[in-house]
Amino acid sequence: MADQPNPFSDFTKFIEQFKVPGVDLSTIMESGRKDLEALAEANKAAYQGLQALARKQGEVLTEAMQKIQDAAKHATGMPSEAKSADVAREAYKRTLAHMKEMAEIVRNSNAEAMTKVTDRAIEHLQDLKKMIQPK
Numbered sequence: 001m002a003d004q005p006n007p008f009s010d011f012t013k014f015i016e017q018f019k020v021p022g023v024d025l026s027t028i029m030e031s032g033r034k035d036l037e038a039l040a041e042a043n044k045a046a047y048q049g050l051q052a053l054a055r056k057q058g059e060v061l062t063e064a065m066q067k068i069q070d071a072a073k074h075a076t077g078m079p080s081e082a083k084s085a086d087v088a089r090e091a092y093k094r095t096l097a098h099m100k101e102m103a104e105i106v107r108n109s110n111a112e113a114m115t116k117v118t119d120r121a122i123e124h125l126q127d128l129k130k131m132i133q134p135k
Contacts, residue, residue, distance in 0.1 A: 031127045038120030042113040049109020053102055060098045067091070 071087070 027127065027131055031124060031131075034127075035120060035124060038116055042116040045112040045116060046109055049105060049112070052105045052109070056098070056102050056105060060102075063094075
């Protein structure tokens with residue numbers, strides 16, 4: 001985002017016309033820009049997590065449909081109860097593994113987004129501390 005033009009530059013020039021002693025408006029505007037940048041990065045991380053989740057759900061659905069097709073092709077009459085129980089047990093295990101993997105995708109995405117916001121909040125507090133110190 002550093003290579004993009006600063007949308008606040010014109011506004012900053014306008015505000016700086018009204019100098020207030022002890023207030024550095026350019027620093028305040030820069031801080032606001034960084035806040036928006038951090039939010040954009042957090043949203044990007046969340047969006048990428050949702051994309052990964054959607055891809056995983058597609059994979060799970062494709063796998064399930066393939067298993068159904070394979071079972072239908074190889075079905076010769078009624079399967080035995082033991083075979084049915086094994087198929088059900090395996091399907092249950094795969095489903096749990098997929099659910100765990102999807103939960104991990106969501107957790108990682110949320111953690112990354114929250115880290116970006118938290119890092120910026122800490123930086124923002126440090127900026128505020130610098131702004132209120134006498135010069």
